[in-house]
Amino acid sequence: MTAHRRVGDALNAALGTLLAEDPALYLLGEDIADPYGGAFGITRGLSTRFPRQVITTPISEAGIVGVANGLALAGDKAIVEMMFADFVALAFDQIVNFAAKSTTMYGHPVPMPVVVRCPTGGNRGYGPTHSQSPQKHFIGVPGLDVYELSPLHDPVALLRELLGSGRPSLLFEDKTLYAAPLRPDDLFRVTHHGFTAHVRVDDDIPADDYLIVAPGGLTGRATVAMRSLLLRYELSGRLLVPARLHPLDLDPLLEAATSTSRVVVVEDGPPGAAWGTEVAYRLQRALWGTSSGPVRLCQAADGVIPTAAHLEREVLVQAETIVRAVLEAHR
Amino acid sequence: MNDDDLRLLLLIRHFETALLDLFAQGLLSGTTHTCLGQEPVPVALRPLLHPDDFVFSNHRGHGHYLARFGDPAGLLAEIMGREGAVCGGVGGSQHLKRGRYLSTGVQGESLPVAAGTALHLAHHEPGRLACVHIGDGTWGEGAVYEALNMAALWRLPLLVAVEHNGIAQSTPTAAQLAGTIAARADAFGAAYLYVPADDVTDMRDLLDKPLTRVRDGGGPLVVEFATRRLGPHSKGDDPRSTVEVDQLRAADWHTRYAATLGPRFTDLDAEQRDRIAAVVRDVTGRAPVRERR
Numbered sequence A: 001m002t003a004h005r006r007v008g009d010a011l012n013a014a015l016g017t018l019l020a021e022d023p024a025l026y027l028l029g030e031d032i033a034d035p036y037g038g039a040f041g042i043t044r045g046l047s048t049r050f051p052r053q054v055i056t057t058p059i060s061e062a063g064i065v066g067v068a069n070g071l072a073l074a075g076d077k078a079i080v081e082m083m084f085a086d087f088v089a090l091a092f093d094q095i096v097n098f099a100a101k102s103t104t105m106y107g108h109p110v111p112m113p114v115v116v117r118c119p120t121g122g123n124r125g126y127g128p129t130h131s132q133s134p135q136k137h138f139i140g141v142p143g144l145d146v147y148e149l150s151p152l153h154d155p156v157a158l159l160r161e162l163l164g165s166g167r168p169s170l171l172f173e174d175k176t177l178y179a180a181p182l183r184p185d186d187l188f189r190v191t192h193h194g195f196t197a198h199v200r201v202d203d204d205i206p207a208d209d210y211l212i213v214a215p216g217g218l219t220g221r222a223t224v225a226m227r228s229l230l231l232r233y234e235l236s237g238r239l240l241v242p243a244r245l246h247p248l249d250l251d252p253l254l255e256a257a258t259s260t261s262r263v264v265v266v267e268d269g270p271p272g273a274a275w276g277t278e279v280a281y282r283l284q285r286a287l288w289g290t291s292s293g294p295v296r297l298c299q300a301a302d303g304v305i306p307t308a309a310h311l312e313r314e315v316l317v318q319a320e321t322i323v324r325a326v327l328e329a330h331r
Numbered sequence B: 001m002n003d004d005d006l007r008l009l010l011l012i013r014h015f016e017t018a019l020l021d022l023f024a025q026g027l028l029s030g031t032t033h034t035c036l037g038q039e040p041v042p043v044a045l046r047p048l049l050h051p052d053d054f055v056f057s058n059h060r061g062h063g064h065y066l067a068r069f070g071d072p073a074g075l076l077a078e079i080m081g082r083e084g085a086v087c088g089g090v091g092g093s094q095h096l097k098r099g100r101y102l103s104t105g106v107q108g109e110s111l112p113v114a115a116g117t118a119l120h121l122a123h124h125e126p127g128r129l130a131c132v133h134i135g136d137g138t139w140g141e142g143a144v145y146e147a148l149n150m151a152a153l154w155r156l157p158l159l160v161a162v163e164h165n166g167i168a169q170s171t172p173t174a175a176q177l178a179g180t181i182a183a184r185a186d187a188f189g190a191a192y193l194y195v196p197a198d199d200v201t202d203m204r205d206l207l208d209k210p211l212t213r214v215r216d217g218g219g220p221l222v223v224e225f226a227t228r229r230l231g232p233h234s235k236g237d238d239p240r241s242t243v244e245v246d247q248l249r250a251a252d253w254h255t256r257y258a259a260t261l262g263p264r265f266t267d268l269d270a271e272q273r274d275r276i277a278a279v280v281r282d283v284t285g286r287a288p289v290r291e292r293r
Helices: A007-021 A061-073 A085-102 A155-166 A215-231 A251-256 A275-287 A309-315 A319-329 B003-024 B040-048 B062-069 B072-080 B109-123 B140-155 B181-187 B201-214 B243-249 B254-260 B263-284
Strands: A027-032 A054-057 A077-081 A114-120 A145-148 A169-174 A189-193 A196-200 A211-213 A238-242 A245-247 A261-265 A296-298 B054-059 B101-103 B132-136 B158-162 B192-198 B221-226
Touching: A007 A027, A007 A155, A007 B181, A027 A061, A054 A061, A054 A077, A054 B054, A061 A077, A061 B109, A061 B140, A077 A155, A077 A238, A085 A114, A085 A169, A114 B158, A145 A155, A155 A169, A169 A215, A189 A245, A196 A215, A196 A251, A196 B101, A211 A215, A211 A251, A215 A238, A215 A319, A215 B101, A245 B140, A251 B254, A261 A319, A275 A296, B003 B062, B003 B072, B003 B201, B003 B254, B003 B263, B040 B062, B040 B158, B040 B201, B054 B062, B054 B158, B062 B072, B062 B101, B062 B158, B072 B201, B072 B263, B101 B109, B109 B132, B109 B140, B109 B158, B140 B158, B140 B181, B158 B181, B181 B192, B181 B221, B201 B221, B243 B254, B254 B263
Parallel strands: A027 A054, A027 A077, A077 A114, A114 A169, A145 A169, A211 A238, A211 A261, A261 A296, B054 B101, B054 B132, B132 B158, B158 B221, B192 B221
Antiparallel strands: A145 A245, A189 A196, A196 A238
16 A cells, blocks of 8 residues: 555555456446546556456446446446546436345345445536535435545455445545545554544644544545644644444544544535534434533535635635634634 | 146236235235236246346236246245245335346336346356346336447347336326337347237247347347236226226237137136135235344
8 A cells, every 4th residue: 555655546556456356346437448547547557457357338327337236146246436426326226226225125135245436526626517525315325335435544455345245335535535645644643443544643642622523535634624723723633534434333433532522523515414414413412411512513515516716615625614613613 | 838838827817816806805015016918928938048047027027936936925925024925025026036036126227237147147157148027118217228238339148028018007108108119229239029929939939049149149139028918007006998908808818718728728727726826825824924134
């Protein structure tokens, strides 16, 4: 992992590793073949190395997830690349009604090793239909797991976990991560408790001023916020990044939350029945009656994501949005 | 028409009739979609399909299941939620899975899935195919075209068995389908075959060579079976006039064979009616299925 400079390179290498070690694994998606290698270049080189397993497809999001589901039923495994996460709406039926339900609706377990990779998020100026973070539409679907890529989690271990669980899953990947460094900031130390990454300054400095809980795509912005909070406001806290957003393992979050009275859950999607709302509710319920203050939410604005850079910035969560949310928690 | 084919036709007919009776008596909950009139389709396909072929059924799938497994008790137990249910009572009438047989209840959804299994077969088990049953109404779904495009593009061993019964739930085909199924298949460069679903022997004669071509890597085949739906869409929801349904019944295989096959038909008809009656007595006497983990 450390041999790769960027998250996108590490993800590309991870896909190659998995295709090499498992001939039953297929990779499907639009424009993923060489020399193009996918809209973000994440599959570059793979169709050349694994011509049988890597299949570039027509523009048919529902159809290709259906093909992946069929491969899984036949005993294979499949990773599908959505060109943009917004387009996963077109495959909702295959994911929710077929893949997720099939794991249990036939009265006996049916393994469905299918991973749908979804490049999410904005800050790239792609506008309303190419920038969304649609995670919340897939939270709470029985039989379906939701993961998010981060610079803190080894993509090989992560993808092995997803493919090995027997349940279909979505892997949301914030596009800005592809060019991001694997370790966002040397000021902080990263440890792992299962698939939850912990970020904080060194152990000998207290880190109880706040707790930020964020999905992987916000790791960079959250650590920029933490640096600012430490250097400008002398506030030292922690960031927890769970790789699996749903079903969520609350224990590592709860452990960190009990040591501070200021918990902020951050996500880059709009408010309303969202992932952050679910996490905040579960944390709040568990913390009820303790000295921990109200769990706060820091979310994107309630609107479409504009194309113009200055308008887009106002809608999406930025590092300074997180700084403000933590400072507000301190009032 | 040999005795075994006739037995299977009659088994399916009496199974479906028994289901409607059970509903009328208030002994079934939920819904069901009978294939009354469409029995020749799965019966004709039965010897043409291999146990290693995938079969994707749909909401109107009892005949497909019975032709593949000859297991009316397991199916009835599933529909009634009783012990011995083939899918533990979770799936019910339209969500069945047993080996490489699978049905699900969303129109068009299984076509790309079937294409995926066909991709596996093409790579690892040449000579096998995936058969997917759809109706004329299913052609309204976009997933059908996405799947046909990929199946034709990649020359997948996919058999699309279209049971064209002239009515999509309550909507006559003329009110929901522009152009023809033949032209739609042709647009993708997929092979197409028109098969009147009346005599199973004649049907097999028409199907035999084209199916071999699918197995030999010739790409997908769309078969349009011209058939009749004698019953309602589900339980009591048939907007057609009695005159129209009577015309369908007059042309139905059961009416024709009763008139032409004499005592051979009468005997086998009674045999299968009794067999199903015994299955109904057995299954209705069973305890509710317990949750499986």
